[in-house]
Amino acid sequence: MVLNWLEKQHNINLNYQQIEVINHFSGPALVLAVAGAGKTTCICARTANLVIEKKVEPSRIGTLTFSKASAVDMEYRFSKLFAPLIPEAKKVHFSTIHSFCYQILKQHSIQTQSSFHLIEGRSQLNHKNTLLRKIYHYHYHDFISEDTLEEIDRLIGYAKNHLMTKEEIEKLDTNIEKFSLIYDTYEQYKAKNHLLDFNDLLTKAYLLLLNNRKYREFFSRRFDFWQLDEFQDVSPVQWEIIKLVLKNDKNILCVGDDDQTIYSFRGSSPSIMLGFGEHFSKSKKYYIEENFRCGSEIIRVSKGFIQNNNHRYHKNIFTRNEKREVPEIVVYRNEKEQVEKTIHLISNRLKENKNCSIGILYRKNVSALPIIHGLLALEIPFRVRDQATKVFRHWMVKDILDIIDYAYHPHQEDLLKGIYYRIYGYIKKEQLEQVLNTRSPNQHIIKSILTELDIEEYQVLKLNKLISSLEELKTKKGRNILTHILQSIGYEEFLKRNGSISITSSDHIISVLYQLIEKIEEPLEWRNYLNEIEGEINKFKAAKGHQNITLSSIHSAKGLEYDYVYIIDVTENIIPSLKAEAQISEKNIIDQIEEERRLFYVAMTRARNKVTMSTSSKISNKEQKESFFLDEIKCQLPYAKSLLKTIKKHYDDAMTEREISLDIGSVVFHHKFGEGVVIHKKSDFVVVKFGREEKKISIEYAGKVLRKEKRER
Numbered sequence: 001m002v003l004n005w006l007e008k009q010h011n012i013n014l015n016y017q018q019i020e021v022i023n024h025f026s027g028p029a030l031v032l033a034v035a036g037a038g039k040t041t042c043i044c045a046r047t048a049n050l051v052i053e054k055k056v057e058p059s060r061i062g063t064l065t066f067s068k069a070s071a072v073d074m075e076y077r078f079s080k081l082f083a084p085l086i087p088e089a090k091k092v093h094f095s096t097i098h099s100f101c102y103q104i105l106k107q108h109s110i111q112t113q114s115s116f117h118l119i120e121g122r123s124q125l126n127h128k129n130t131l132l133r134k135i136y137h138y139h140y141h142d143f144i145s146e147d148t149l150e151e152i153d154r155l156i157g158y159a160k161n162h163l164m165t166k167e168e169i170e171k172l173d174t175n176i177e178k179f180s181l182i183y184d185t186y187e188q189y190k191a192k193n194h195l196l197d198f199n200d201l202l203t204k205a206y207l208l209l210l211n212n213r214k215y216r217e218f219f220s221r222r223f224d225f226w227q228l229d230e231f232q233d234v235s236p237v238q239w240e241i242i243k244l245v246l247k248n249d250k251n252i253l254c255v256g257d258d259d260q261t262i263y264s265f266r267g268s269s270p271s272i273m274l275g276f277g278e279h280f281s282k283s284k285k286y287y288i289e290e291n292f293r294c295g296s297e298i299i300r301v302s303k304g305f306i307q308n309n310n311h312r313y314h315k316n317i318f319t320r321n322e323k324r325e326v327p328e329i330v331v332y333r334n335e336k337e338q339v340e341k342t343i344h345l346i347s348n349r350l351k352e353n354k355n356c357s358i359g360i361l362y363r364k365n366v367s368a369l370p371i372i373h374g375l376l377a378l379e380i381p382f383r384v385r386d387q388a389t390k391v392f393r394h395w396m397v398k399d400i401l402d403i404i405d406y407a408y409h410p411h412q413e414d415l416l417k418g419i420y421y422r423i424y425g426y427i428k429k430e431q432l433e434q435v436l437n438t439r440s441p442n443q444h445i446i447k448s449i450l451t452e453l454d455i456e457e458y459q460v461l462k463l464n465k466l467i468s469s470l471e472e473l474k475t476k477k478g479r480n481i482l483t484h485i486l487q488s489i490g491y492e493e494f495l496k497r498n499g500s501i502s503i504t505s506s507d508h509i510i511s512v513l514y515q516l517i518e519k520i521e522e523p524l525e526w527r528n529y530l531n532e533i534e535g536e537i538n539k540f541k542a543a544k545g546h547q548n549i550t551l552s553s554i555h556s557a558k559g560l561e562y563d564y565v566y567i568i569d570v571t572e573n574i575i576p577s578l579k580a581e582a583q584i585s586e587k588n589i590i591d592q593i594e595e596e597r598r599l600f601y602v603a604m605t606r607a608r609n610k611v612t613m614s615t616s617s618k619i620s621n622k623e624q625k626e627s628f629f630l631d632e633i634k635c636q637l638p639y640a641k642s643l644l645k646t647i648k649k650h651y652d653d654a655m656t657e658r659e660i661s662l663d664i665g666s667v668v669f670h671h672k673f674g675e676g677v678v679i680h681k682k683s684d685f686v687v688v689k690f691g692r693e694e695k696k697i698s699i700e701y702a703g704k705v706l707r708k709e710k711r712e713r
């Protein structure tokens with residue numbers, strides 16, 4: 001009946017693997033699906049089948065997802081597909097795990113006449129960040145950078161999702177030395193003020209269910225049939241909650257694609273999916289391996305690429321779709337060319353087909369800005385899915401704007417307080433405090449240091465130079481504004497000294513700012529201009545209706561599809577983006593690379609017709625290597641053989657001219673393992689990927705082996 005309905009009313013012919021899933025009735029089941037396999041269609045059809053064929057009450061079926069957007073989307077699709085067939089379709093429950101936990105806590109608060117307030121959510125977002133900022137300042141006596149704030153937030157989520165003990169939190173692999181102190185203070189403050197963040201919804205609900213039999217029984221009666229979508233994203237605490245509310249019959253159907261696990265950094269754990277069969281010894285396992293979305297060339301290339309991961313279920317990914325277009329790699333000369341040519345390619349696509357959909361995807365939100373700038377200039381409409389403008393509040397952008405403002409307002413102490421140690425002049429904290437206590441409010445602060453304090457000769461020279469550089473800044477235009485701040489005012493020097501941001505990532509931000517600042521006539525215009533761009537982006541974001549072009553981070557593009565996908569900035573250190581913690585283990589590096597590879601796979605499989613991956617040879621005028629993922633993809637392309645020969649020749653030639661390069665992405669040769677790619681580099685070792693195997697080799701040893709091999713050639 002359901003199959004007939006889908007075929008007749010919606011022209012959807014389910015394949016035999018999908019039909020098997022739809023017919024699954026009771027007991028635990030794991031559905032291993034591939035990208036574009038119609039997971040949502042399957043869950044909706046199985047729900048309809050339970051109601052129509054198995055006579056299950058619609059309100060007894062509960063489907064949980066991980067994001068609000070997916071829950072809303074599924075509810076909408078279920079109603080669109082089956083509302084005319086199932087009069088009580090609205091009674092089927094679709095929600096997020098968080099909202100399920102919220103109901104548990106709400107119930108508890110009613111019964112115990114206690115209350116709690118959320119410090120996250122649409123209107124509350126800043127509350128949590130404000131609290132973390134204050135706690136950081138309390139422990140470090142310093143202001144927190146946006147990067148550190150994000151990292152602390154992530155670590156808190158990670159610890160909670162893994163139900164970590166105090167001892168485990170103390171041992172967490174992080175550069176933030178006082179993290180466990182910050183964590184304790186945060187927890188104490190929330191407990192005292194009855195506040196909860198989103199992750200607390202999970203941990204508190206878990207504890208309630210674990211320690212209170214009545215709650216456990218009450219909520220396990222909530223549904224007879226449970227379905228869990230995006231199972232690959234489940235975290236340990238979420239999985240514990242689900243297991244606690246399952247009744248003895250364990251009617252749960254979990255659907256996911258382990259190749260699309262992209263939230264491990266936040267707490268999801270692929271091992272839960274991989275261990276499903278061990279947990280439920282009598283479970284069934286289904287596969288849906290046909291991709292209905294992508295052209296066969298995209299499937300062939302992306303499948304070969306993801307097979308480089310070792311920790312995954314083997315799946316026979318296939319499609320019956322035609323070839324469509326071969327995935328393409330484009331190496332541009334510099335970041336500017338990448339933006340211009342990408343927009344040009346997109347415009348041509350739209351000329352060919354004004355209804356086609358285009359996704360521009362990137363690993364870091366900052367990559368979106370030059371494209372946005374270019375699209376705005378050409379008045380091409382677009383949509384931005386996530387917070388691309390967050391970079392405008394990045395501390396580097398704030399510093400640059402403050403330096404400009406300070407040049408115009410040299411008496412303003414608030415401005416100088418934030419930047420005095422980030423610019424030339426060697427101003428010490430005590431000197432600044434001393435002069436701020438004695439000078440009158442309208443006095444030029446740096447001049448006051450010169451006239452009122454007893455300072456060394458070298459500093460007199462530096463301060464005089466700084467005063468004239470700040471004056472000179474007011475005369476600069478366009479790119480020269482930024483160059484002057486970086487070089488003459490000393491901001492570049494500070495970036496190099498500062499360990500909290502990698503040079504590559506500051507280079508990336510600077511390169512983006514260079515592109516945005518080009519047409520600025522005088523420094524003071526810069527702040528307004530950034531506000532204008534932000535306003536435009538928000539306008540486009542709010543605009544309803546269809547837009548051909550969508551800009552999105554790869555993370556936010558999960559679950560979506562476009563006719564044409566452009567993945568930009570596929571550059572070393574941008575993707576894969578690896579954390580460079582001091583004590584990081586080899587296993588951790590490999591796990592991170594595998595997660596990044598999954599992320600790239602998600603990006604590629606968003607495309608129906610063609611995926612174009614681009615990189616630029618230079619960023620901020622500095623040579624830039626392409627991501628080694630592109631080497632892995634090149635091996636899958638039709639022209640791979642001849643291309644590999646070229647690469648090999650290129651490296652052979654290069655090696656005869658200079659020492660072998662052990663930089664990430666370099667192709668190297670080992671006497672036993674053959675050709676490999678350097679995928680990670682530390683001061684004393686490198687990790688080299690030879691085919692599907694990864695080897696950790698000490699730098700000293702690697703140097704010897706690789707040179708020996710080359711000499712023999």
Ligand SMILES: Nc1ncnc2c1ncn2[C@@H]1O[C@H](COP(=O)(O)OP(=O)(O)OP(=O)(O)O)[C@@H](O)[C@H]1O
Pocket residue numbers: 012013014015018033034035036037038039040041257260292293558559560605
């Ligand atoms: N049996 C089918 N025949 C034809 N098209 C189908 C079938 N099942 C699903 N589709 C279509 O395939 C596309 C992918 O489906 P869907 O977005 O549900 O996949 P998914 O498994 O959620 O993908 P991903 O995990 O990559 O986001 C959709 O356009 C959907 O309508």
